[in-house]
Amino acid sequence: MFCPECGSTDKKMIGNICIDCFLNDFQMIEIPENIEVTICKHCNSKLEEGKWSESNLPEDEIVYRALERNIKINPKVENEIIDLEIEQIKGSTYTCTVNVIGEVYDSEIEETHDVNVKINRTSCPTCSKIQSGYYESVIQFRADKREIHQEEYKKADEIVEKTLNNQYKKDKLAYCPQIAKLKEGRDYYIGSLKSGRKVANALKEKFGGIIKESPRLISEDKSTGKGLYRIWISVRIPEFEVGDFIKYQDKILQIEDIGKNRVIGRDIETNKRHTIPWKDTEDLDVIRKSKDIEKTEVISKTPNTIQILDPTDYSVVDLELKEDSNINIGDSVDIIKINDYYYLLN
Numbered sequence: 001m002f003c004p005e006c007g008s009t010d011k012k013m014i015g016n017i018c019i020d021c022f023l024n025d026f027q028m029i030e031i032p033e034n035i036e037v038t039i040c041k042h043c044n045s046k047l048e049e050g051k052w053s054e055s056n057l058p059e060d061e062i063v064y065r066a067l068e069r070n071i072k073i074n075p076k077v078e079n080e081i082i083d084l085e086i087e088q089i090k091g092s093t094y095t096c097t098v099n100v101i102g103e104v105y106d107s108e109i110e111e112t113h114d115v116n117v118k119i120n121r122t123s124c125p126t127c128s129k130i131q132s133g134y135y136e137s138v139i140q141f142r143a144d145k146r147e148i149h150q151e152e153y154k155k156a157d158e159i160v161e162k163t164l165n166n167q168y169k170k171d172k173l174a175y176c177p178q179i180a181k182l183k184e185g186r187d188y189y190i191g192s193l194k195s196g197r198k199v200a201n202a203l204k205e206k207f208g209g210i211i212k213e214s215p216r217l218i219s220e221d222k223s224t225g226k227g228l229y230r231i232w233i234s235v236r237i238p239e240f241e242v243g244d245f246i247k248y249q250d251k252i253l254q255i256e257d258i259g260k261n262r263v264i265g266r267d268i269e270t271n272k273r274h275t276i277p278w279k280d281t282e283d284l285d286v287i288r289k290s291k292d293i294e295k296t297e298v299i300s301k302t303p304n305t306i307q308i309l310d311p312t313d314y315s316v317v318d319l320e321l322k323e324d325s326n327i328n329i330g331d332s333v334d335i336i337k338i339n340d341y342y343y344l345l346n
């Protein structure tokens, strides 16, 4: 066959020209000379086709993937090996080469393309929100009928921080842009409602108490009528603390444990334990705090009673002994005075 381009007659023909003339004009791959990639300068998320997606990739890996994505291989190419190389970085522009070795009609050929990948750095919508101090929920940490102690504040701060750290992998808005320290408690501002609820539950798990949510309308989209709500989550921890004395169904209980679903108290007369679900704790009255417990010494003993000195007026007081008690003369015992009557504690 005769090639009309080079005049040769002894070469393999591709269509109506010879293989050499065909390969002269053949390109194995197509790739644009300039590629732009938009990433978030704060979290490295990547903008692709109008959508932001998380990519915890280092920047050079983002460049390589941008190159790969933009390569179009001609279907006539076989056994191709593509080599990507970053040659130079100038500012935010990566100068790269794309080298291809492949086979076309059984001839091995090689070609090289120079490509510039420009990285545009901006803020993704999530990071923009964080930058502006955006928040969806406010946790109001309060105690019922008492002040919150410093140790409780310290513990609460720790719980908030720990919960948000755990949440951050799943929720970029798991952050606390502001803590308001008020006389009556603390307000924790939380980026997302989802993480706000997690924090509230973690606080309840530690301190017990009651959670209530109240949404407030912040603004309204005039065109759709849809409201933007911010949720206030009140976490009200109980007035009573471990060691305090409460009145429950005509019994006096000393609180032994406070959990997320219930409170456990021990009857100071019968020694019996009672489990009280949180929903029944709202009207519980604290009758004595643990700091009201007094210490005194046993001065004499009969089989069923001991005698102690009243710590206030030093008069002798008889107390009934519980069956399994092994209290002896000279022992120091804990007592609590309730309604002018002393109870012996274990």
Ligand SMILES: [Zn+2]
Pocket (backbone or CB within 6 Å): 003, 004, 005, 006, 007, 008, 017, 018, 019, 020, 021, 022
């Ligand atoms: Zn030819």
Ligand SMILES: [Zn+2]
Pocket (backbone or CB within 6 Å): 040, 041, 042, 043, 044, 045, 123, 124, 125, 126, 127, 128
């Ligand atoms: Zn971001």
